Amino acid sequence: xxxxxxxxxxxxxxxxxxxxxxxxxxxxxxxxxxxxxxxxxxxxxxxxxxxxxxxxxxxxxxxxxxxxxxxxxxxxxxxxxxxxxxxxxxxxxxxxxxxxxxxxxxxxxxxxxxxxxxxxxxxxxxxxxxxxxxxxxxxxxxxxxxxxxxxxxxxxxxxxxxxxxxxxxxxxxxxxxxxxxxxxxxxxxxxxxxxxxxxxxxxxxxxxxxxxxxxxxxxxxxxxxxxxxxxxxxxxxxxxxxxxxxxxxxxxxxxxxxxxxxxxxxxxxxxxxxxxxxxxxxxxxxxxxxxxxxxxxxxxxxxxxxxxxxxxxxxxxxxxxxxxxxxxxxxxxxxxxxxxxxxxxxxxxxxxxxxxxxxxxxxxxxxxxxxxxxxxxxxxxxxxxxxxxxxxxxxxxxxxxxxxxxxxxxxxxxxxxxxxxxxxxxxxxxxxxxxxxxxxxxxxxxxxxxxxxxxxxxxxxxxxxxxxxxxxxxxxxxxxxxxxxxxxxxxxxxxxxxxxxxxxxxxxxxxxxxxxxxxxxxxxxxxxxxxxxxxxxxxxxxxxxxxxxxxxxxxxxxxxxxxxxxxxxxxxxxxxxxxxxxxxxxxxxxxxxxxxxxxxxxxxxxxxxxxxxxxxxxxxxxxxxxxxxxxxxxxxxxxxxxxx
Amino acid sequence: xxxxxxxxxxxxxxxxxxxxxxxxxxxxxxxxxxxxxxxxxxxxxxxxxxxxxxxxxxxxxxxxxxxxxxxxxxxxxxxxxxxxxxxxxxxxxxxxxxxxxxxxxxxxxxxxxxxxxxxxxxxxxxxxxxxxxxxxxxxxxxxxxxxxxxxxxxxxxxxxxxxxxxxxxxxxxxxxxxxxxxxxxxxxxxxxxxxxxxxxxxxxxxxxxxxxxxxxxxxxxxxxxxxxxxxxxxxxxxxxxxxxxxxxxxxxxxxxxxxxx
Numbered sequence: 001x002x003x004x005x006x007x008x009x010x011x012x013x014x015x016x017x018x019x020x021x022x023x024x025x026x027x028x029x030x031x032x033x034x035x036x037x038x039x040x041x042x043x044x045x046x047x048x049x050x051x052x053x054x055x056x057x058x059x060x061x062x063x064x065x066x067x068x069x070x071x072x073x074x075x076x077x078x079x080x081x082x083x084x085x086x087x088x089x090x091x092x093x094x095x096x097x098x099x100x101x102x103x104x105x106x107x108x109x110x111x112x113x114x115x116x117x118x119x120x121x122x123x124x125x126x127x128x129x130x131x132x133x134x135x136x137x138x139x140x141x142x143x144x145x146x147x148x149x150x151x152x153x154x155x156x157x158x159x160x161x162x163x164x165x166x167x168x169x170x171x172x173x174x175x176x177x178x179x180x181x182x183x184x185x186x187x188x189x190x191x192x193x194x195x196x197x198x199x200x201x202x203x204x205x206x207x208x209x210x211x212x213x214x215x216x217x218x219x220x221x222x223x224x225x226x227x228x229x230x231x232x233x234x235x236x237x238x239x240x241x242x243x244x245x246x247x248x249x250x251x252x253x254x255x256x257x258x259x260x261x262x263x264x265x266x267x268x269x270x271x272x273x274x275x276x277x278x279x280x281x282x283x284x285x286x287x288x289x290x291x292x293x294x295x296x297x298x299x300x301x302x303x304x305x306x307x308x309x310x311x312x313x314x315x316x317x318x319x320x321x322x323x324x325x326x327x328x329x330x331x332x333x334x335x336x337x338x339x340x341x342x343x344x345x346x347x348x349x350x351x352x353x354x355x356x357x358x359x360x361x362x363x364x365x366x367x368x369x370x371x372x373x374x375x376x377x378x379x380x381x382x383x384x385x386x387x388x389x390x391x392x393x394x395x396x397x398x399x400x401x402x403x404x405x406x407x408x409x410x411x412x413x414x415x416x417x418x419x420x421x422x423x424x425x426x427x428x429x430x431x432x433x434x435x436x437x438x439x440x441x442x443x444x445x446x447x448x449x450x451x452x453x454x455x456x457x458x459x460x461x462x463x464x465x466x467x468x469x470x471x472x473x474x475x476x477x478x479x480x481x482x483x484x485x486x487x488x489x490x491x492x493x494x495x496x497x498x499x500x501x502x503x504x505x506x507x508x509x510x511x512x513x514x515x516x517x518x519x520x521x522x523x524x525x526x527x528x529x530x531x532x533x534x535x536x537x538x539x540x541x542x543x544x545x546x547x548x549x550x551x552x553x554x555x556x557x558x559x560x561x562x563x564x565x566x567x568x569x570x571x572x573x574x575x576x577x578x579x580x581x582x583x584x585x586x587x588x589x590x591x592x593x594x595x596x597x598x599x600x601x602x603x604x605x606x607x608x609x610x611x612x613x614x615x616x617x618x619x620x621x622x623x624x625x626x627x628x629x630x631x632x633x634x635x636x637x638x639x640x641x642x643x644x
Numbered sequence: 645x646x647x648x649x650x651x652x653x654x655x656x657x658x659x660x661x662x663x664x665x666x667x668x669x670x671x672x673x674x675x676x677x678x679x680x681x682x683x684x685x686x687x688x689x690x691x692x693x694x695x696x697x698x699x700x701x702x703x704x705x706x707x708x709x710x711x712x713x714x715x716x717x718x719x720x721x722x723x724x725x726x727x728x729x730x731x732x733x734x735x736x737x738x739x740x741x742x743x744x745x746x747x748x749x750x751x752x753x754x755x756x757x758x759x760x761x762x763x764x765x766x767x768x769x770x771x772x773x774x775x776x777x778x779x780x781x782x783x784x785x786x787x788x789x790x791x792x793x794x795x796x797x798x799x800x801x802x803x804x805x806x807x808x809x810x811x812x813x814x815x816x817x818x819x820x821x822x823x824x825x826x827x828x829x830x831x832x833x834x835x836x837x838x839x840x841x842x843x844x845x846x847x848x849x850x851x852x853x854x855x856x857x858x859x860x861x862x863x864x865x866x867x868x869x870x871x872x873x874x875x876x877x878x879x880x881x882x883x884x885x886x887x888x889x890x891x892x893x894x895x896x897x898x899x900x901x902x903x904x905x
Binding site for chain 1: 668669671672674725824826830831832837846847848849850851884886888889890891892893894896
């Protein structure tokens with residue numbers, strides 16, 4: 001999460017409320033002031049970078065248990081020493097994250113557009129881990145684990161914090177996650193409590209539990225807190241605060257496009273790719289010590305920051321609130337941005353009318369105005385007393401406030417004022433993998449995919465409602481092998497003007513100037529997309545779909561790549577390809593398999609201390625290369641090397 | 645123009661160049677398929693000329709596919725890479741290929757030329773053993789092109805360490821690239837990697853077959869010309885036009901050069 005400079009006192013929700021309209025209004029003005037300047041930008045080059053979030057895990061070997069070390073915030077401060085001293089050419093940059101057991105690392109400089117850079121990504125990630133290791137205690141390890149399996153279980157932190165009831169945690173009122181695990185920068189605790197206060201109750205995250213042979217049916221937990229008992233659903237794992245979501249790690253990346261049009265194009269084209277990558281990178285099947293029936297963190301985080309009131313959620317008639325809102329402020333995007341994509345914006349999207357009017361009056365195009373006005377349906381949740389009146393010409397805090405607390409599958413980022421950074425797109429869905437090899441592979445794969453999209457003018461666009469359907473499927477247990485995903489069949493449309501392409505897709509006859517019929521109307525038309533497996537989408541299938549990897553390989557044959565980079569890329573493509581066929585397991589499936597074959601697992605969905613300990617010891621060994629895990633990225637050649 | 649007139653043009657020509665046009669968007673077509681398509685192109689021109697344009701200079705027939713849109717990318721940002729696959733070892737072929745590309749792409753020069761020597765069936769799967777004497781004449785033509793300002797950098801492909809050393813030590817303008825096929829070995833042989841590193845020669849990869857124009861394809865193409873005299877294929881040249889620092893390919897095409905013997 002971004003850190004804003006702060007000045008003055010952080011405000012409680014009730015003190016933010018009177019300023020909501022002001023902040024929103026000035027946020028738009030700040031955006032518009034910036035936008036005018038930006039339209040005159042010269043063309044930017046390709047720059048990109050990854051962000052990996054890590055947890056500091058403490059291994060209590062004597063007692064065979066694992067905990068999250070709350071020293072992460074302090075370690076991060078030490079890591080930032082070099083940045084504070086304004087040292088140049090740093091290998092990596094560090095940021096605090098929501099939880100005090102987390103640190104976030106990025107490369108010191110963005111990667112540039114040439115092919116050899118692909119060979120640097122993994123090495124840089126390795127150096128980041130080495131940097132952190134200097135500050136760790138002997139029983140601590142740094143892990144890029146998406147979800148800590150015993151997050152929220154008794155004494156899961158080091159130091160321990162006993163929770164007797166919601167009153168133990170004034171900020172979150174959580175029964176499970178101590179306030180002391182929330183980063184102390186005031187933005188984080190205030191966000192946490194303001195979400196709760198705006199919503200009018202604690203957040204309630206309910207994740208379906210995996211029903212094993214001896215799991216109680218129905219599975220019901222009884223809590224000391226009546227609010228929890230009312231909110232917890234039977235057969236679900238109940239979680240009750242922001243920490244359960246924002247305390248997870250993910251793998252993100254950002255690209256700079258050459259101009260706003262290319263940024264919009266990449267944003268649109270990557271949207272249908274989001275659910276595919278979520279399913280492929282799935283790494284989180286265990287929540288609060290239970291095996292769940294989902295493999296990814298997505299809906300957990302969505303629930304963890306859901307500040308919508310009952311009215312907005314449609315549970316009560318509208319009175320105080322202006323409108324119903326379909327999604328949490330953390331979820332998938334709701335609309336495409338480029339002119340040509342308009343036809344596929346088939347979700348009804350809530351709009352802040354005041355914001356939209358300001359944007360349209362200033363000359364912004366309809367789609368971008370809708371996009372920003374949609375983000376502006378969310379209220380600011382953190383505000384500082386001395387940072388209310390700003391210089392709208394040169395400061396963008398109010399814009400960033402709302403922009404950065406809309407956490408979506410992708411983010412469209414305007415250049416910050418006074419810098420040489422251009423228009424950027426952030427790709428945010430992927431789950432953190434255990435090893436740098438895998439993280440680098442996923443990152444490089446996406447960058448290559450963008451080069452392929454731009455080279456061959458590929459078109460992945462399909463109704464955005466289908467992308468949302470795919471997002472739901474992508475989270476399922478073993479989605480990568482069992483689910484089918486809507487995907488556009490005809491992605492190679494270059495040579496045909498794109499407006500014609502869309503008309504051709506939705507009509508049997510293409511006639512210039514004619515309106516395309518609405519998608520899904522009763523006339524029979526060739527369908528633009530088809531349900532395909534992840535394998536087909538990634539690896540291709542004759543006469544069905546070309547496949548991302550065959551397209552990438554074709555591209556690689558047309559550019560110059562040195563042998564080292566080519567070898568590395570081949571390894572990465574191999575990993576992605578085999579995850580897609582199921583020859584290699586996703587991290588999520590591997591973790592399930594590990595838990596379910598463990599002698600201390602009793603087929604009741606419970607992941608106790610002993611199982612969690614062994615699981616994380618193994619994860620750490622795999623990351624360090626001490627143990628080879630052939631199921632994750634290799635097939636055993638000899639039986640004796642086969643490791644669970 | 646009718647079939648007879650076109651056959652007459654062929655009979656009068658001493659060389660034929662067929663340009664594929666920009667094949668970048670024939671995304672799934674590989675080099676074999678492009679080469680196959682030359683046969684269809686020639687046939688089509690003889691019978692109808694549909695979709696093709698032709699130019700007749702003193703003794704050369706130049707055929708080009710009409711769908712070759714040039715993107716409006718400013719030329720200063722484009723890197724033009726050319727690989728000339730010699731079918732017969734005729735040194736002047738490289739100069740000819742370079743000039744074709746410059747003319748078609750309307751550019752000042754080609755950033756790099758890599759020459760692929762004719763398949764010597766005695767060599768190992770991945771590498772060729774080529775003493776300098778065998779590549780000398782071709783290399784000299786390439787050096788001339790650099791001197792003329794038409795080419796920036798020179799490269800070779802599939803050379804093993806000894807051949808590369810020999811070329812490097814004897815060449816006036818040194819090779820800066822050696823393109824190798826890693827299909828059979830994931831890493832380059834140590835001696836090759838070491839020599840390249842010490843002498844600033846970059847090792848790139850390619851995925852081209854040993855013989856880009858199989859005999860069968862060549863025969864099929866030439867069968868269209870039987871009435872016009874004895875012809876052979878001299879070279880195939882392939883270029884890519886890539887936007888620097890964004891690594892987006894804008895244009896990709898092939899030339900086939902046929903010569904009357």
